[in-house]
Amino acid sequence: MKIxxxxxxxxxxxxxxxxxxxxxxxxxxxGGLNPFDSNAxxxxxxxxxxxxxxxxxxxxxxxxKALDSMRKGLAMGADRAVLVSDDAAAGxxxxxxxxxxxxxxxxxxxDLVLFGQQASxxxxxxxxxxxxxxxxxxxxxxxxxxxxxxxxxxxxxQTEFGYDVIEATLPAVVAVSDAINEPRxxxxxxxxxxxxxxxxxxxADELGIESAQLGEAGSRTEVIALNDPPARGDTTRxxxxxxxxEKIVEFLAERRMV
Amino acid sequence: xxxxxxxxxHEGDFVKNSLGVLAKAADLGEADAVVIGSGxxxxxxxxxxxxxxxxxxxxxxxxxxxxxxxxxxxxxxxxRDHGYDxxxxxxxxxxxxxxxxxxARLDAGLNWDLTDLLxxxxxxxxxxxxxxxxxxxxxxxKSEPRVALFRSGAFDPTQAGGEAEVEDVEVELQDFxxxxxxxxxxxxESEGPSIEDDDVIVAGGRGLGGPEHFKLVEELAQxxxxxxxxxxxxxxxxxxxxxxxxxxxxxTVSPKLYVAVGISGAIQHKVGMQSSGTVVAINKDGNAxxxxxxxxxxxxxxxxxxxxxxxxxxxxxx
Numbered sequence: 041m042k043i044x045x046x047x048x049x050x051x052x053x054x055x056x057x058x059x060x061x062x063x064x065x066x067x068x069x070x071g072g073l074n075p076f077d078s079n080a081x082x083x084x085x086x087x088x089x090x091x092x093x094x095x096x097x098x099x100x101x102x103x104x105k106a107l108d109s110m111r112k113g114l115a116m117g118a119d120r121a122v123l124v125s126d127d128a129a130a131g132x133x134x135x136x137x138x139x140x141x142x143x144x145x146x147x148x149x150x151d152l153v154l155f156g157q158q159a160s161x162x163x164x165x166x167x168x169x170x171x172x173x174x175x176x177x178x179x180x181x182x183x184x185x186x187x188x189x190x191x192x193x194x195x196x197x198q199t200e201f202g203y204d205v206i207e208a209t210l211p212a213v214v215a216v217s218d219a220i221n222e223p224r225x226x227x228x229x230x231x232x233x234x235x236x237x238x239x240x241x242x243x244a245d246e247l248g249i250e251s252a253q254l255g256e257a258g259s260r261t262e263v264i265a266l267n268d269p270p271a272r273g274d275t276t277r278x279x280x281x282x283x284x285x286e287k288i289v290e291f292l293a294e295r296r297m298v
Numbered sequence: 299x300x301x302x303x304x305x306x307x308h309e310g311d312f313v314k315n316s317l318g319v320l321a322k323a324a325d326l327g328e329a330d331a332v333v334i335g336s337g338x339x340x341x342x343x344x345x346x347x348x349x350x351x352x353x354x355x356x357x358x359x360x361x362x363x364x365x366x367x368x369x370x371x372x373x374x375x376x377x378r379d380h381g382y383d384x385x386x387x388x389x390x391x392x393x394x395x396x397x398x399x400x401x402a403r404l405d406a407g408l409n410w411d412l413t414d415l416l417x418x419x420x421x422x423x424x425x426x427x428x429x430x431x432x433x434x435x436x437x438x439x440k441s442e443p444r445v446a447l448f449r450s451g452a453f454d455p456t457q458a459g460g461e462a463e464v465e466d467v468e469v470e471l472q473d474f475x476x477x478x479x480x481x482x483x484x485x486x487e488s489e490g491p492s493i494e495d496d497d498v499i500v501a502g503g504r505g506l507g508g509p510e511h512f513k514l515v516e517e518l519a520q521x522x523x524x525x526x527x528x529x530x531x532x533x534x535x536x537x538x539x540x541x542x543x544x545x546x547x548x549x550t551v552s553p554k555l556y557v558a559v560g561i562s563g564a565i566q567h568k569v570g571m572q573s574s575g576t577v578v579a580i581n582k583d584g585n586a587x588x589x590x591x592x593x594x595x596x597x598x599x600x601x602x603x604x605x606x607x608x609x610x611x612x613x614x615x616x
Contacts, residue, residue: 041357057429058429058433059437063435070440079593081347089445090332092338105555114534132566133408134398134401134402134407134408135401135402135405135406135407138398138402154511158514158565158566161430162428163411163565164410165394165410166394166395166397166398166408166410166447167398168395168398169366169394169395169397169402170398170399170401170402170408171399171402172367173367173370173399173403174402175401176472176473177364177474177477178360178367178474178475178477178478179367179395179478180478181366181391181394182391182547184534192532193562198391198530198534198540198547199364199390199391199392199484199547200308200313200391200482200547200548201308201484202540203484203540204480204481204482204484205481205482205484206365206478206479206480206481207478207479208477208478209477209478209480212477212478215532217530218531219530219531219534219535220534224367225558239460254409254586256459259392259407259440260401260406260408260439260440261406261407261408261409261438261440261443262437262438262439262440263435263436263437263438264423264436264437264438265435265436265580266433266434266435266436267433267435267540268433268434269427269431269432269433269434270434274592274593274595275388275589275590275592275593275594275595276593276595277589277594277595277596277597278594278595278596278597278601279584279597279598280596280597280598280599280603282530282602284580284596284603285606285607285610286606286607286610287596287598287605288578288594288603289607289610289614290612291578291594292555292578293612293614295576297522297554297555297576298522298614298615
């Protein structure tokens, strides 16, 4: 069983800002593995452990330093990492990003392709469907439980109406929710071993992708302007010093809510 | 502009979100809609009442289960054959997957999480709050067709009382679109409380530490005369019933007062409660995103604060 997990390197939560010049998310500072992706890595490791053998490969599109994030996944137990890195790819939208990932995944021919619930930077939660369409593979999203057996992925997923059970024949694309598992922490041994695991950097041209298909040139959407959001009323923040309950009641009383 | 709106339905009724998007499209120009499913002809005809000029119907046993990929096949054909330049969706688990699949299929731009759409200098511009709503981004499309996915509750449906022409679409599914099958489909849960109409809601999240601590939330809700809600994380973990879940895949609520207890405020939760009047958040992690949209944020231990708070509220109300 070969399992590919698509992961993303995202800026640190606190430091997120949009660069007014490029109108893109500023990716120059510190970053890390998209926290939602660790659920997908954990699930891949569990499937691998349950089936007894196999390989977990991490696939990403991002800058050079995305390898740092991928190493965290390797430390958790993934076997290898493939990073598509290309200067021309910065600013790629869904159409361009899904094309690159699909090409990289085609090369891997995995039995199962996993995604996390969303990207914590763009709040995007749609990439898997675009990738599945390009790979012409069946898709199940919002997986709260996943079992792989007899050439099928069986998924319990949550929708607006409750829980569905869906089966998809392998190879398939599955996007897991952040409630599916509790990701393991990398062990010291895992962290030490991660550096030695194969980490491949691939250029877009090696995947047969032209630079016109990447970045802003290859994107079909654009950011036109950045504006201030509609104002929200003042927010009050208090640290509990033992009197928080009284302060909450005062706050509610002022608004005639108690 | 020629709009095509994906009209989602569940158990014989249109999903309100998608009707809101239809109303918006009808406001901007000529809006056609598409209804996809099995045995949906009768429902489709009602689309005119909500502003559709024409309703396409893809009615096929293979389309009964609400799975995305067969719907991409239907929409692709409609857009290609009839030249729609803009396809609109209201956020849902199903619609998000259909929209993104369609964007890839048509090599079209998809803008998501939009709260508004307007015509500006002859083209369309979407409004998208980003980075925890700290910035409002104007987004556009560089080519046609355009695909857009709107945030839940972005628009209200309008019942215009019109009549739509209804026409069948021939259904031809791709091989890979039928490789995922529904084994057991969810039905709207009738048991459990209905929390949508309550003026006060107290919601609990993973920060409670265990199902036994939901008692604290229930007691505060009772003292305030409100209802109890839960996040997806605790519902999936089996701490509280699904009927009480607020968020993207649960209920969307807008009470006058929303008290969030031990809730980090992930986007999945936020979209279900962001139109609440006053939000009070109690969380021990001062960095939790919930504090960015709480009117009163309290950093502290909920196990200390809640019992006292409940007692004080009771005293005040008696």
